[in-house]
Amino acid sequence: MNESKPGLTITSIALLVILFLQLPVIVVVLAAFSSTSYLTIPPQGLTLKWFAKVLSDPVYLDAIRISLTLAVGSTVVSLVLGVAAAYALFKRMLPGTEALTSFLMAPLILPSVVIGVALLQYYSLIGWRGSFAALLLAHVIITVPYIVRSALASLAGVDMSVEEAARVLGANGFTAFRLVTLPLIKPGLVAGALFAFVTSMENVPVTIFVASAKQTTLPILIFSSVEMGVDPSIAAVSTLLIVATVFVLWLAERWTGFHRFI
Amino acid sequence: MSNWKAGVLLFGPLALLLIGVFLVPVLLLAPTSFHEYAPGVGIVANSWTLENYARIVTDDYYREVVWRTLYLGLGVTVSCLLLGYPVAYLIVRGPARLRLPLTLLVIFPLMLNLVVRSFGWIALLSNRGLVNNFLIQTGLIGAPLKLMFNLTGLMIGMTHIYLPFMVLMLVAALQNVPRDVEAAAATLGSSRSHVFTSVTLPLTAPGIISGSILVFVLTISALVTPRMLGGPTYKVMATLIYDEYMQLLDWPSGSALSFSLTVIAIAIIWASSRITKRWAGMA
Numbered sequence: 047m048n049e050s051k052p053g054l055t056i057t058s059i060a061l062l063v064i065l066f067l068q069l070p071v072i073v074v075v076l077a078a079f080s081s082t083s084y085l086t087i088p089p090q091g092l093t094l095k096w097f098a099k100v101l102s103d104p105v106y107l108d109a110i111r112i113s114l115t116l117a118v119g120s121t122v123v124s125l126v127l128g129v130a131a132a133y134a135l136f137k138r139m140l141p142g143t144e145a146l147t148s149f150l151m152a153p154l155i156l157p158s159v160v161i162g163v164a165l166l167q168y169y170s171l172i173g174w175r176g177s178f179a180a181l182l183l184a185h186v187i188i189t190v191p192y193i194v195r196s197a198l199a200s201l202a203g204v205d206m207s208v209e210e211a212a213r214v215l216g217a218n219g220f221t222a223f224r225l226v227t228l229p230l231i232k233p234g235l236v237a238g239a240l241f242a243f244v245t246s247m248e249n250v251p252v253t254i255f256v257a258s259a260k261q262t263t264l265p266i267l268i269f270s271s272v273e274m275g276v277d278p279s280i281a282a283v284s285t286l287l288i289v290a291t292v293f294v295l296w297l298a299e300r301w302t303g304f305h306r307f308i
Numbered sequence: 309m310s311n312w313k314a315g316v317l318l319f320g321p322l323a324l325l326l327i328g329v330f331l332v333p334v335l336l337l338a339p340t341s342f343h344e345y346a347p348g349v350g351i352v353a354n355s356w357t358l359e360n361y362a363r364i365v366t367d368d369y370y371r372e373v374v375w376r377t378l379y380l381g382l383g384v385t386v387s388c389l390l391l392g393y394p395v396a397y398l399i400v401r402g403p404a405r406l407r408l409p410l411t412l413l414v415i416f417p418l419m420l421n422l423v424v425r426s427f428g429w430i431a432l433l434s435n436r437g438l439v440n441n442f443l444i445q446t447g448l449i450g451a452p453l454k455l456m457f458n459l460t461g462l463m464i465g466m467t468h469i470y471l472p473f474m475v476l477m478l479v480a481a482l483q484n485v486p487r488d489v490e491a492a493a494a495t496l497g498s499s500r501s502h503v504f505t506s507v508t509l510p511l512t513a514p515g516i517i518s519g520s521i522l523v524f525v526l527t528i529s530a531l532v533t534p535r536m537l538g539g540p541t542y543k544v545m546a547t548l549i550y551d552e553y554m555q556l557l558d559w560p561s562g563s564a565l566s567f568s569l570t571v572i573a574i575a576i577i578w579a580s581s582r583i584t585k586r587w588a589g590m591a
Contacts, residue, residue, distance in 0.1 A: 052398050060398035063391045064410065067417050067471060070428020073438060077431050127322040139315025146319065153330055157529030157573055159546045160334065160566045163553050167340060167563070168333035183329045190322065219314070248421040251531040251546070255553065265423040272423075272536055276431055284424040291419055 071288060077281035096282035106267070106283055113264040117246040120185035124242050127186070128193030129235065133223070135194075136201040147198070154191045158251035161188065166255035176258035184256050188249060189242035196238025200231035233302035240298050244291075341564040351560060360564035370548075374568075377545040380462055381528040385520045387467045388474040392519070396478035411479070418472040426536040429465040430456065433537070461537040462544075469533055470526055474519045481515020482508075514584055521580040525573045545569050 052060070081091035100106045131150065135143050153161060165184050166175075174180035204227055212222040250265050257266065264287070268280055344355035364370045399410050417425060432438045433455040440452040455461050485508055493503045509516075531546040538547065545565060552562035 052401050056394045057398055060394040063395050064413050067414065067468065070425050070432065071417065071420065073431050074424060074428045127325065130318040131322040134315045134318035139311045140319055149326065155574065155577065157546065157569050159529065159531045159549055160570050163549060163562060163566055164333035164337050166553060167559060168336055183325065186325065187330045244419060250423060265421055268423045268427060269532060269536065272427060272430060276434060280427055284427055287421050287424055295419060
């Protein structure tokens with residue numbers, strides 16, 4: 047029965063579309079190694095000078111440092127707050143679990159640019175503009191839905207009688223959760239934390255309204271320097287980001303086999 | 309300790325944060341959008357007006373930007389659907405050993421930084437970009453094609469950005485189509501294309517709808533790619549909001565536009581969930 051197998055036409059179209067998906071990535075990497083400042087096919091010569099330029103430029107290094115601090119910080123805060131809240135929702139400790147869950151997911155539904163301008167106005171009003179903590183909280187708001195979602199999905203797959211057994215044997219609530227449930231939901235949480243980290247690392251629409259000039263993150267730097275034209279050092283720093291992404295994905299896959307959670 | 313108290317202790321911190329740094333700020337946009345704005349002065353205190361909303365439907369420029377945004381959303385959705393369906397079909401119905409590598413190739417661009425992907429399209433589509441250089445070198449065109457700062461550029465870039473979401477939705481939908489039903493139709497004499505249009509396509513309709521809604525809403529809300537590929541002149545709603553806040557400092561008008569964009573997005577999500585529920589009820 048071959049009736050519903052994809053034929054040659056479908057297969058070729060699909061493979062071309064998948065190539066189209068990789069196209070900008072290939073171009074960025076080629077541009078980063080190209081010795082001319084504009085792109086040609088085939089590349090006119092190979093060089094590492096754009097990488098050297100980026101890695102010795104304090105503007106880029108600062109942006110990388112700020113982005114990483116922000117991403118790590120907001121992921122950790124989101125994990126702590128998000129897992130606690132998801133646990134309360136899962137155990138139905140409060141009335142109106144469904145409504146409370148939708149409330150936690152609301153930042154995903156609203157256009158990011160709207161959250162951005164709302165926070166710009168609010169932070170100006172209460173005098174929080176330029177504060178790093180305020181920027182971090184803004185990132186927690188946009189990353190925490192991913193943590194809550196993955197925590198809820200993982201908790202749904204856990205047999206709660208194991209945790210109850212631990213409590214019967216004398217463990218208090220937190221110890222039982224830490225030693226029994228937490229290890230069971232870890233793979234899902236790693237996937238959620240990865241999404242949260244990536245979301246924070248790439249955010250522009252909220253960050254650009256909230257961050258001060260001293261808090262320029264890497265995506266903001268690339269976003270605003272593009273208006274000056276295509277500079278190969280942007281391609282080089284982008285290539286570093288691509289390599290870092292591949293490395294983090296590989297690491298997460300090694301730890302948890304997280305592709306099952308996508 | 310009662311269950312209720314534990315619940316408040318666990319849920320409370322995040323709830324307080326969301327109320328303080330999300331709900332209140334968004335609600336505070338509402339009063340701003342009804343205030344008057346005077347250039348050079350800023351928000352006029354104690355002035356209440358509907359002007360900021362009226363302008364969106366009456367002013368030619370605003371109307372053009374709103375229509376362009378919706379048109380772009382529709383165009384990107386349709387092209388994601390047309391390009392995404394063959395990919396999803398190959399992933400679900402193709403050789404089993406290709407499944408994981410193909411899925412990873414679809415997800416990979418999604419995990420990459422959005423500014424990096426948009427920058428890649430600038431390198432491809434600009435006047436001295438790869439596409440134009442290639443076409444000029446091969447003698448196909450004399451002068452560079454205008455592929456950026458217009459609808460073409462935005463369509464190409466945003467189709468690329470949101471295609472993975474569509475593929476993932478369609479993969480999930482195709483997996484739920486029982487092969488027996490297709491086989492039965494084929495046994496009863498249906499041609500291959502007839503099996504597809506009368507069995508496979510209707511059965512994947514819920515996935516098509518949810519994928520389309522997702523792509524449409526993401527497209528009309530997007531700021532980064534439209535700004536990078538459209539430049540400061542070719543505007544959509546999100547980039548117009550950005551300019552009103554950051555350059556013109558006309559916050560009342562910007563917040564009215566923000567509310568309009570939010571209302572459009574939420575109305576579409578709400579309407580689609582009504583439709584899918586009604587369909588599920590019929591089945």
